[in-house]
Amino acid sequence: MFERLLALRYIKAQKRHSIFTVCSIAVALALVTLLFISFSTYMGIRRDAAYYEKxxxxxxxxxxxxxxxxxxxxxxxxxxxxxxxxxxxxxxxxxxxxxxxxxxxxxxxxxxxxxxxxxxxxxxxxxxxxxNFELVELDRLDFTSKYYAVYRLALFFIFIIFFVLALRLMIDTAFEISSKERERQYGILQCTGAAPGQIVRIITWEGLFLSIIGIPLGLLLGTALSFGVFQAIRSSGVAEAFFTAEEITAVMKLHFSPLLLLLGAVTGLVWVMISAYGTGMRIIKMSPIQAISNRENKVRNVLRFSLLGTIFGWKGTLAARNNQRQPKRFAVTVLSLTVSIMLVASFSLVLKQALAGFEKTVEVLDLDYDLGVNIKVDPADPLSYKEGLDMIRESGYFDIDTFTKAQLAYIPLGDDSEPLFCLLLYYPRETFDDHFVGGSPVPYDTLTEQGSYLITRPTSLTEQSLADVLKDYTQFDVVVQGRTLVTDDVYNAMTAEEQAQVEEYVFNDPVTGEHAVLYRYQTEWTSATLPVADAAPATKTDPQAKKFFGVSHDYSNMLLLAGTLDAYENGAYAYAGSYGSLINSEGTDNIRLNLRDDSTYEEAKAFLLAHDDVFELDEDFFGDLRKGRTTVGAIQIGFGFLSVLIGLIAIVNMVNTISTGMLNRKSELAALQCIGMTQDQLRGMTLIECLQYALTSGIAATVTIEVLFLAMYFFLKAVGLEEVFGELIHFTEPLPLIGISTVVVFVAAAAASFIPLQRMQKEDLTEQLRCVE
Amino acid sequence: MGSLKIEHICKTYGKGENEVKALDDVSFTVPEGQMTAVVGASGSGKSTLLHILGGVDRPTSGKVFFGDQDVYALNNKDLAVFRRHQVGLIYQFYNLIPVLNAEENITLPAVMDGQKPEPEKVNALLELLGLTHRRKHLPSQLSGGQQQRVSIGRALFTAPDVILADEPTGNLDSKQTAEIIALLRKSNLERKQTMIIITHDEGIAQQCDRIITLSDGKIIRDELTGQGGGADV
CATH class of the missing domain: 3.30.70 (Alpha-Beta Plaits)
Structure with a gap:
C-alpha cells in the first residue's frame, strides 16, 4: 500500500515535524495519564484509609x-x-x-x-x-454505592472534558503544522491521480505510526510525572492533615487503574486519528491547484471596527483581523487562558478568604482560644477544681484565656421591689486585668486581701447608667444561692415531703428522647455582705459580660460583681453554702486555654489526654484551625498544580496557535515586507496580536471574578451577613495576580511569535514568497 | 530619479554541487520612463532579477543603482522604506492581504507610512482601476482580474518611480490581460514611471519599449521595440 509507504517516508523526511508531533501526542497523553492516575490514586487512598480504620x-x-x-x-x-x-x-x-x-x-x-x-x-x-459504610461504598457492594460511583465518574469526566478538548488542540496543531508544509505535495499527488480517500489515508497512517511511539511515551511520561507529583505531595506534609503517621505509611500509595490507563491510551489514539483525519479532510477540500499554489484566501468577513485599531492604528487593525482568522482557535485558547488566569488569581484568594472567614467566625462566636478543657470536679467539693487548675498552671504549656467561678445572688430592694440579681464572678490572677478596660483599678492582691469586689459593666453601658447602679454603695447586702448535692442514698432515705423539696438536674437526650437525672440538689440562700472596692468597665470581649449583658436579655439588668479566684478559695466559696454553687457545674469546670508556644501543641494535647482522670478535652480549635489551614494549604497546592497544568496547556495551545498562524501567513508577511513594511512594524503588529490574547483573557478573567465577588457580596447581603463577612470581599485584591498572569501570557505569546518570525527572517523574502508562488 | 542601473549582478543558490547560478553577471540600465519587458524560459532568472531590482532579494555580488542610490548599501529598515516609496511591486498571484478590503489594500503602503490617504486620490485611483463599486470587498470576494487591479492600485498609490511586475497577467484571460496592460501603459505614460514587466506573453512584450531576453541567468538579447530596433548582446 503506497499510503503506508508514503506516510513512513514523510515521517522520516520531516524528522523535526515528526518529533514535534510525537512530543505533542506524548505531552497531551502524559497530562491525561496524570489526571487518570490522580483519580485512581485518590479513590485508592480513600479505600485504603477506610479499610485501615475498619x-x-x-x-x-x-x-x-x-x-x-x-x-x-x-x-x-x-x-x-x-x-x-x-x-x-x-x-x-x-x-x-x-x-x-x-x-x-x-x-x-x-x-x-x-x-x-x-x-x-x-x-x-x-x-x-x-x-463500614465507606468501604462498602468504595467497593461498590450495594446499589447506592454504584450510584455514587457513577456520580463520581460523571463528575470526573465533566471535569476532564475541558482538558481533553484543550489537549486535543495540541495534537491538532502539531498535525496542522506538519501537514501545512506538505500541502503542495498532496496537491501534486492529487494531480497525479491520488484519490482524496488515499490522501486522507496517508495522513491517518502517519498518525497511527506516530501514535505507536507517542502513546506509550505519553503513558510512561504521565506515570513518571504522577510519581513526581505524588512524591512532592507526600513530602509537602499535606497528608498529615488527614492521616496519622502510621496511616500515611499504610495508605499513601500511588494507585494505577489498568482500565483507566487503557482508556487514556484509547483516548490518545482517538484524538490522533481524529486530528489526522480532520487534517486530511481539510487538505482534500482544497483543489489540487490550490494545494500546489498553497494559496489560502478564505477570509470572508472582518470586523470593521476594532478597539486595537483605534488604539494602535493600522497595525492594531491588522492584528485584530489576523486573530479573527482563526476564530475557533482564538476562542478555545482565550477560554483556556481565562480559566487558568482565574484559577491562579482567584483560588488562592478564595481559599485565603475562606480561612479568614473561618477565623472571623471563630472571633465573632468568641471562640478565639486554642483549647477548651473540662476540669473534672467533685460537685460536693467547691475547691476540687484546684488540682486540675494547678496542673494546667504547672505544665508550662498553657496560658489561661478564661476561667471563672460564679455564684448567683440577689440584692433585696424592699418588699415591693423586685430584687436586683447579680452574678459574682471570680477570675484568676492571670486573666484578671484582661476583664476590665485599662485593667483593674484595684490590684489583685488588694482585692484578695479585702475580699472585695469590683462592680463591672460592659462598655455598652453609659457612665450615667453606671452611676445609677452605683449610687452610694460601698457594700452590698446580698443573698447568695447555694446548691447542695443530694446523693441517691440521702434522697432515698428522705421522706416524700423532703423529696418534694429536692430539685433534679435532668438531661433530655435529643436523639433517643430519654430523660436521665444527672443529679439532685437542694437550694439554700445564704446572706452575706460584700465590700465594693471600685467600679470598672468590662472589656467588650469579656465573655461573661457579653453573655449576661449583650446576648441574653434575661440577664441584661443583672449586676456583675468581680472578685479574685484567690478570694473565692480563701472563703468566698462558702457564701454559696458549704458545697458551693452548682452553677455551671455539671461535674466539670470549663477552662479556656491558649498555647504558650504553638509548636508544643502535640505535647500539650498529649499531656491533657494522658491525664484523662482530671481533664476532658472539650474543644480543640487550635487543631481545627491548623487542620483548616493545612487543608486550605492542600487545596491550594492542588489548585495551584491544577492552575499551572491548565495554564501550561493554555500557553502551549496559544504558542501553537500563534506559531501556526505565523506559518500560515508566512507568504503574506513576506508580501507586507515587499510593499514596504519594516521589520519593526512587523514585530509591532505581532506584539499587538499577542496583546490581544493576553488582554482578552485578562479582561475576561477580571470580569468573571468580579461578577463572582459581586454575587457573593449580594448573597451575604441577602442572608444579612455582609456586615460581618462583607469586609472579607476585596474587589481589587485579585487584580495584581490577574495583572501578573496577563503579563506572563503576553510574554509567552511574544516569545511564541518572535521565534517563528526570527526563523522566517533568516530566509530571503523571495523564499518566503515562494510559499505562494 | 526613475532610472535603474544594475552592474555585474550575480545570484547563486545552494552550495557546492548543488550550486545554481540564477543570474550570471547581468548588467543593464533602464532609463526613466521606459517600459521594459523581461522575457525568457522558465528558470532563466527573470523573477530573481525582478526581486533583486525591487530590493526584495540581495544579489550574491554586483550592484543595483536607483538613480545615484546604491540600493543594497541600505540597511534593512531603509530598504523597506525604499520599497514602500520608490518601488511598486505587482505579482502574478497578487499577494493581497486577505483581511483588508480593496481600498485598504491599495492604501496600505501610505498607511504604513503614517499618512492618512487623501480621499480624492483614493477615489480617482479606484475609478481608474474600475473598482469603485468593489472598494469595500475583501480579496476573497473579488475576481482574479479585480484582485490584480487592486494589486496594481497598491503599486501605483504611492506614485513610485519604478513599477516592477512579475507576470501580472499570468492568471488572467485575454480581455483582462488587455485591460491590465492598458492600465499599466497609461500609468507609465502619464506618470513617466519606469516599468519592468516579466512576461511569457510575446504580445505584451511587443507593447513595451524594450525587450530583454534572459537565458540561464544571462542576457542573451536586449532590443528596443518601435523606434529603437534590436540590439543583440
Whole structure:
C-alpha cells in the first residue's frame, strides 16, 4: 500500500515535524495519564484509609461460638476474622465481594432472628453490628454505592472534558503544522491521480505510526510525572492533615487503574486519528491547484471596527483581523487562558478568604482560644477544681484565656421591689486585668486581701447608667444561692415531703428522647455582705459580660460583681453554702486555654489526654484551625498544580496557535515586507496580536471574578451577613495576580511569535514568497 | 530619479554541487520612463532579477543603482522604506492581504507610512482601476482580474518611480490581460514611471519599449521595440 509507504517516508523526511508531533501526542497523553492516575490514586487512598480504620465490610459482635462457626463456614465471605473484645465478647470482622442491591436486607439474611437491620427505620443494631459504610461504598457492594460511583465518574469526566478538548488542540496543531508544509505535495499527488480517500489515508497512517511511539511515551511520561507529583505531595506534609503517621505509611500509595490507563491510551489514539483525519479532510477540500499554489484566501468577513485599531492604528487593525482568522482557535485558547488566569488569581484568594472567614467566625462566636478543657470536679467539693487548675498552671504549656467561678445572688430592694440579681464572678490572677478596660483599678492582691469586689459593666453601658447602679454603695447586702448535692442514698432515705423539696438536674437526650437525672440538689440562700472596692468597665470581649449583658436579655439588668479566684478559695466559696454553687457545674469546670508556644501543641494535647482522670478535652480549635489551614494549604497546592497544568496547556495551545498562524501567513508577511513594511512594524503588529490574547483573557478573567465577588457580596447581603463577612470581599485584591498572569501570557505569546518570525527572517523574502508562488 | 542601473549582478543558490547560478553577471540600465519587458524560459532568472531590482532579494555580488542610490548599501529598515516609496511591486498571484478590503489594500503602503490617504486620490485611483463599486470587498470576494487591479492600485498609490511586475497577467484571460496592460501603459505614460514587466506573453512584450531576453541567468538579447530596433548582446 503506497499510503503506508508514503506516510513512513514523510515521517522520516520531516524528522523535526515528526518529533514535534510525537512530543505533542506524548505531552497531551502524559497530562491525561496524570489526571487518570490522580483519580485512581485518590479513590485508592480513600479505600485504603477506610479499610485501615475498619478492616471489614461489617463486624458482627456479641457472637456465640456456634454463630462464629456458622460465619466462618459461609462461602460468601472472603474473610472472617475472629476478634476477642476487651470485655471478652466474641466478634467477627467480615469482608465480602458479592453485590447486594439492599445491603441492610442482605445483612438480615445472616442471622434473621436477630433483626440486625431495621428496614423501617433504616438503622442497624449498633451493639450487634458495625458496618463500614465507606468501604462498602468504595467497593461498590450495594446499589447506592454504584450510584455514587457513577456520580463520581460523571463528575470526573465533566471535569476532564475541558482538558481533553484543550489537549486535543495540541495534537491538532502539531498535525496542522506538519501537514501545512506538505500541502503542495498532496496537491501534486492529487494531480497525479491520488484519490482524496488515499490522501486522507496517508495522513491517518502517519498518525497511527506516530501514535505507536507517542502513546506509550505519553503513558510512561504521565506515570513518571504522577510519581513526581505524588512524591512532592507526600513530602509537602499535606497528608498529615488527614492521616496519622502510621496511616500515611499504610495508605499513601500511588494507585494505577489498568482500565483507566487503557482508556487514556484509547483516548490518545482517538484524538490522533481524529486530528489526522480532520487534517486530511481539510487538505482534500482544497483543489489540487490550490494545494500546489498553497494559496489560502478564505477570509470572508472582518470586523470593521476594532478597539486595537483605534488604539494602535493600522497595525492594531491588522492584528485584530489576523486573530479573527482563526476564530475557533482564538476562542478555545482565550477560554483556556481565562480559566487558568482565574484559577491562579482567584483560588488562592478564595481559599485565603475562606480561612479568614473561618477565623472571623471563630472571633465573632468568641471562640478565639486554642483549647477548651473540662476540669473534672467533685460537685460536693467547691475547691476540687484546684488540682486540675494547678496542673494546667504547672505544665508550662498553657496560658489561661478564661476561667471563672460564679455564684448567683440577689440584692433585696424592699418588699415591693423586685430584687436586683447579680452574678459574682471570680477570675484568676492571670486573666484578671484582661476583664476590665485599662485593667483593674484595684490590684489583685488588694482585692484578695479585702475580699472585695469590683462592680463591672460592659462598655455598652453609659457612665450615667453606671452611676445609677452605683449610687452610694460601698457594700452590698446580698443573698447568695447555694446548691447542695443530694446523693441517691440521702434522697432515698428522705421522706416524700423532703423529696418534694429536692430539685433534679435532668438531661433530655435529643436523639433517643430519654430523660436521665444527672443529679439532685437542694437550694439554700445564704446572706452575706460584700465590700465594693471600685467600679470598672468590662472589656467588650469579656465573655461573661457579653453573655449576661449583650446576648441574653434575661440577664441584661443583672449586676456583675468581680472578685479574685484567690478570694473565692480563701472563703468566698462558702457564701454559696458549704458545697458551693452548682452553677455551671455539671461535674466539670470549663477552662479556656491558649498555647504558650504553638509548636508544643502535640505535647500539650498529649499531656491533657494522658491525664484523662482530671481533664476532658472539650474543644480543640487550635487543631481545627491548623487542620483548616493545612487543608486550605492542600487545596491550594492542588489548585495551584491544577492552575499551572491548565495554564501550561493554555500557553502551549496559544504558542501553537500563534506559531501556526505565523506559518500560515508566512507568504503574506513576506508580501507586507515587499510593499514596504519594516521589520519593526512587523514585530509591532505581532506584539499587538499577542496583546490581544493576553488582554482578552485578562479582561475576561477580571470580569468573571468580579461578577463572582459581586454575587457573593449580594448573597451575604441577602442572608444579612455582609456586615460581618462583607469586609472579607476585596474587589481589587485579585487584580495584581490577574495583572501578573496577563503579563506572563503576553510574554509567552511574544516569545511564541518572535521565534517563528526570527526563523522566517533568516530566509530571503523571495523564499518566503515562494510559499505562494 | 526613475532610472535603474544594475552592474555585474550575480545570484547563486545552494552550495557546492548543488550550486545554481540564477543570474550570471547581468548588467543593464533602464532609463526613466521606459517600459521594459523581461522575457525568457522558465528558470532563466527573470523573477530573481525582478526581486533583486525591487530590493526584495540581495544579489550574491554586483550592484543595483536607483538613480545615484546604491540600493543594497541600505540597511534593512531603509530598504523597506525604499520599497514602500520608490518601488511598486505587482505579482502574478497578487499577494493581497486577505483581511483588508480593496481600498485598504491599495492604501496600505501610505498607511504604513503614517499618512492618512487623501480621499480624492483614493477615489480617482479606484475609478481608474474600475473598482469603485468593489472598494469595500475583501480579496476573497473579488475576481482574479479585480484582485490584480487592486494589486496594481497598491503599486501605483504611492506614485513610485519604478513599477516592477512579475507576470501580472499570468492568471488572467485575454480581455483582462488587455485591460491590465492598458492600465499599466497609461500609468507609465502619464506618470513617466519606469516599468519592468516579466512576461511569457510575446504580445505584451511587443507593447513595451524594450525587450530583454534572459537565458540561464544571462542576457542573451536586449532590443528596443518601435523606434529603437534590436540590439543583440
Amino acid at each position: 478492616p471489614y465490610h461489617f463486624k458482627l459482635m456479641q457472637l456465640t461460638e456456634e454463630e462464629y462457626a456458622q460465619l466462618e463456614a459461609d462461602p460468601e465471605f472472603t474473610a472472617c476474622n475472629r476478634v476477642t473484645e476487651a470485655d471478652g465478647s466474641l466478634s467477627a470482622e467480615i469482608m465480602i465481594n458479592t453485590y447486594h442491591d439492599d445491603f441492610g436486607l442482605y445483612i438480615n439474611t445472616i442471622f434473621p432472628e436477630k433483626y440486625l437491620y431495621s428496614d423501617l427505620k433504616e438503622t442497624y443494631k449498633e451493639d450487634l453490628i458495625d458496618v
